[in-house]
Amino acid sequence: MEDSKFTQNIEEINIEAFQTDLINWFYQEKRNLPWRENQDPYKVWVSEIMLQQTKVDTVIPYFEQFMKKFPTVEALASADEQEVLKTWEGLGYYSRARNLQSAVQEVVETYEGKVPNDPKQLGDLKGVGPYTKGAILSIAYGIPEPAVDGNVMRVLSRILRIEADIAKAGSRRIFEAAVRQLISEDDPSAFNQGLMELGALVCTPKSPSCMLCPVQAHCKAFHDGVETELPIKTKAKKQKKQPYFACVLVDQHNRFLIEQRPNEGLLANMWQFPLVEKTDVDDDHLQAWVKEKYRVSLKGTDLLPKIKHVFSHIIWELDVRLFYVETTEEQANNQQWLSFGELAPYPFPVPFQKLINQLATHFESEI
DNA sequence: TAAACGTGGCC
């Protein structure tokens, strides 16, 4: 259906000229990025995972740190997961980090530490989906496989005037089919990266710089004057608000209670201050809930500024309450009483980094 | 197929 129109448009393209124009532009204009210093498959892999749904400028410092701490497949495979998460702290989508370490462990155990260049073996690794598989194969190994990300879909939707909804899961295969016809067998790495770099620097979502585009002459959308109408992308649903109480328990030695989140779901295995949904416990029962759940007696409470945190699919509204604890009993083993300085090694998601910053202000010199 | 899964920057 959608394919028929694009099949016709692809036949109007001079493929050799398109490849040459794109690849030459890429070598001319490509940014110098730390993961482009060589083609080490491990570095390519780590960079591709970090770049998922994440801007280049955000990734750069994380990539540098990660490579310093885990320079090889073996180093990452044998690291503590907590240290890996700490290095990933603030980057988001933390299952990427846990899947990456798990996959690297499989590479050590099953493939003698060599990142596979076999599409099936590579694609079966945790966290390696169709895009990442194609990116590693083409960039690290020079194998002509499609690497279709959001950039590639946007660029090709314009060049070929493809009107498939790029928000839909099934649309990716249309673009993969297009790439298979267009890709350079001689330099699939520069071709795939060129498509993405073009999307990042020229063929941008809002106002594409068509006058600077190296493949303007090949672009159906530009020819027809519809470049700003593409790609077609349906809107995401609005996030649902979730009101919580965030509870800071402080004992007489200025130690704070933190707990580790479950090993799956949102922010898996990350640490937090005790959290409870307001739909589960209302204001009147909060104090009793804290005493019961954490086996403490209280000598006072206080109020800290509210924290709002927007995730991709939900919004946390944290009402932050301070509880001064008189006596404590043994706590569960996913919990820790720690002084302020001892919090440092524990990976916290951003909403709790905000909270920790509030504590630093609130307690000033006390801690 | 659609929802879950983070975060920061931009307008």
Add this chain to the structure above:
DNA sequence: TGGCCAAGTTT
């Protein structure tokens, strides 16, 4: 301010 966007994968 709130919606949109960024080199996606898993379930």
